[in-house]
Amino acid sequence: MGLLYLGTPLPWDEAKKYADHVRTHGITQFLHIWDRLKDRTGDELLWGDEIEYMVVAFDEQEKSAKLSLRQTEILAKLSDIVHDISAGLRYEVDTLMLLTDHFSVAVPNFHPEYGRYMLESTPGSPYTGYIQDLLSVECNMRYRRALARKHLKPNEIPLTFTSFPLLGVQGHFTEPYFNPNDAVSSHSFFLPEEITNPHARFPTLTANIRSRRGSKVAINLPIFFDEKTPRPFVDPTIPWDRNIYKEDSDAKNGAALPDHIYLDAMGFGMGCCCLQLTFQACNVSDARRLYDGLIPIGPILLALTGASPIWRGYLADVDCRWNVIAGSVDDRTEEERGLKVIPKSRYDSVDLYISNDGFNRPEYNDNYLPYDESIYDRLRAHGIDDLLSKHMSHLFIRDPLVVFSETINQDDTSSSDHFENIQSTNWQTLRFKPPPPNSPIGWRVEFRSMEVQITDFENAAFAVFVVLLSRAILSFNLNLYIPISKVDENMATAQRRDAAAKAKFHFRKDVYPPGRSGASSEEYEEMSMDEIINGKGDNFPGLLRLIYAYIDTLDIEPRELAKVGSYLDLIRRRANGSLITPATWIRNFVRSHPTYKHDSVVSQEINYDLLLAIDEM
Ligand code: ADP
Ligand code: MG
Ligand code: MG
Ligand code: MG
Ligand code: MG
Ligand code: MG
Known part of the structure; x- marks a missing residue:
């Protein structure tokens, strides 16, 4: 998540009075960064991953697996350990050190996340583009997991699992138990206040x-109809007649749809785990080129990493988390949603290609793009080009959601807090990250669509794949543009059940030449x-072949090539269907469990066996 101040957050009625203040000063802060760093160049490729875990407490007697809400204690412990490791005290870590080759990787970072059962870890310092670093990613991930695991209770396991199957079911799904009637922030039927950090x-x-x-968030996922799922499906576990919060009647008045799994709180989305990657580019225009190049890749890798087919105890007809998170933080008013004033949630796919490269033709930016005109004019008057001005003034249509009374007034020359307040609560498939003030960090791009994978081998494979693809995009100047509305169609397609195996996606054929003008449908x-x-005959070489062409330009030893090849092979096989996605694996596990009743319901016992099987991987 973004910034964590210590301070007094204002309730919405107060916070909204500062919306223009935060936007105005946020843009001032961005302009200071721009003036100082727009010409900065020569930054090397540095990159790093973020992996999120859910801590699950197993009970062998009861055959249950629940979310452990001990994040605060766990993070305090891990931060002590990390501090000791960086001070050179390697106590306790010796056995884990065997997993890794060099010391710098031994100092990871652990961060809090939205869910009180979640942890996020990053490598302590970013990787370089050298092949040796690519090859240490998996070790580093395994090391971080092992370090976390070592400091949990014996029955607690950090799982890289995208959505917890029983989050929000009736009964006990957290350790310890809390009653959802106390959810004063979300007013959820299903998630207690204590689910949240x-x-x-x-x-x-x-x-x-x-x-x-002006209402609870409302997400309706189509249920997966199995042989014995009742039709129509009207969820008997929703407390339809509860009467505690003013929104309680919403469900029966249309917020909860039949034949769907209804979710009503931020925690259902922000409580998911994902795999994110951040890349530093040489300069701002390369960062913009990379950002654009990765936009069409977002939905492709969402589908290929799909890992979340179970929601609130039911099998869903989707494989991915994306629309759940988008809906879970959708703060648009009814008017903004209904009249298409603002077509998307602040968590959604990117709306605008931003590179000034000639490949980026205006007709590719074919989405309706609301933007703040006064901010746009201000950026233009400052000398910033049309596309970057549109990008920023589009992000800045949003209100700041959390304003701390202590940090309302800032020194705009040295702070970026107001800028980040808006920037980091635009949760899109890609994030264009300007350098923070007063740091050695350059212009970066974050790739955010992937679901976290069950094993570190898989997480490393996807990280390596995207790193090499981003290298290929920049060094061959690949042209991957398709109309951005088609990328959005791909986002919807990517989440459908079995999309990786069965769906078709819009994708560009000619990636080398600049493209013929006008003939965009061809x-x-x-x-x-x-x-x-893997390629389509003479029509399209396939992303892996582009990556191998890039690898050919490197001086790489056979042993290293074999290791990189083992990662790329995973991607190849998942794409050709010889390896199934985690979502398909999970769905198959449930449907072949001896106690499954073919009614879409995932019981406590199935959940226990599933998560145990996952831990054993
Ligand atoms: P976020 O704001 O997305 O939560 P995090 O701080 O959690 O960001 O993660 C950022 C990632 O970027 C980490 O993996 C980190 O190693 C990596 N990173 C740090 N510095 C750089 C840099 N200069 N260039 C690219 N990546 C970096
Ligand atoms: Mg995170
Ligand atoms: Mg992070
Ligand atoms: Mg984050
Ligand atoms: Mg962060
Ligand atoms: Mg991130």
């Missing part, structure tokens, strides 16, 4: 999204996942 930022974010929107066509990754 207690830091003031998180309950305030939850409550202010609900207040700004530039792209529908391709299967196999064709996008």
Whole structure:
């Protein structure tokens, strides 16, 4: 998540009075960064991953697996350990050190996340583009997991699992138990207040999204109809007649749809785990080129990493988390949603290609783009080009959701807090990250669509794949543009059940030449996942072949090539269907469990066996 101040967060009625103040000063802060760093160049490729875990407490007697709400204690412990490691005290870590080759990787970072059962870890310092670093990613991930695991209770396991199957079911799904009737921030039927990180930022974010929107968030996922799932499906576990919060009647008045799994709180989305990657580019225009190049890749890798087919105890007809998170922080008012004033949640896919490269033709930016005209004019008057001005003034249509009374007035020359307040609560598939003030860090791009994978081998494989693809995009100046509305269609397709195996996605054919003007419908066509990754005859070489062409330009030893090849092979096989996605694996596990009743219901016992099987991987 973004910034964690210590301070007093304002309730929505107060916070909204400062919305223009935060936007105005946020842009001033961005302009200071721009003036200082727009010409900065020569930064090397540095990159790093973020992996999120859920801590699950197993009970062998009871055959249950629940979310452990001990994040605060766990993070305090891990931060002591990390501190000792960086001070050179390697006690306790010796056995884990065997996993890794060099010392710098032994100092990871652990961060809090939205869920009180979640941890996030990053490598202590970013990787370089050298092949040796690529090869240490998996070790580093395993080391971080082992370090976390070593400091949990014996029955607690950090799992890289995208969505907890029983989050929000009736009965006990957290350790310890809390009653959802106490959910004063979200007013959820299903998730107790204690599901949320207690830091003031998180309950305030939850409550202010609900207040700004004027209702609870409402997500309806189509249920997976199995042989014995009742039709129509009307969820008997929703407390339809509860009467505690003013929104309690919403469900029966249309918020909860039949034949769907209804979710009503931020925690259902922000409580998911994902895998994110951040890349530093040489300069701002390369960062913009990379950002654009990765936009069409977002939905492709969402589908290929799909890992979340179970929601609130039911099998869903989707494989991915994306629309759940988008809906879970959708703070738009009814008017903003209904009249298409603002077409998307602040968590959604990117709306604008931003590179000034000639490949980026205006017709590719074919989404309706609301933007703040006065901010746009101000950026233009400052000398910033049309596309970057549109990008920023589009992000800045949003209100700041959490404002701390202590940090309302800032020194705009040295702070970026107001800028980040808006920037980091635009949760899109890609994030264009300007350098923080007063740091050696350059212009970066964050790739955010992937679901976290069950094993570190898989997480490393996807990280290596995207790193090498981003290298290929920049060094061959690949042209991957398709109309951005088609990327959005791909986002919807990517989440459908079995999309990786069965769906077709719009993808560009000619990636080398600059493209013929005008004939845009001939530039792209529908391709299967196999064709996008592994090639489509003479029509399209496939992303892996582009990556291997890039690898050919490197001086790389056979042993290293074999290791990189083992990662790329995973991607190849997942794309051609010889390896199934985690979502398909999970769905198959449930459907073949001896106690499954073919009614879409995932019981406590199935959940226990599933998560145990996952730990054993
Ligand atoms: P976020 O704001 O997305 O939560 P994090 O701080 O959690 O960001 O993660 C940022 C990632 O970027 C980490 O993996 C870190 O190693 C990596 N990183 C740090 N510095 C750089 C840099 N200069 N260039 C690229 N990546 C970096
Ligand atoms: Mg995170
Ligand atoms: Mg992070
Ligand atoms: Mg984050
Ligand atoms: Mg962060
Ligand atoms: Mg991130």
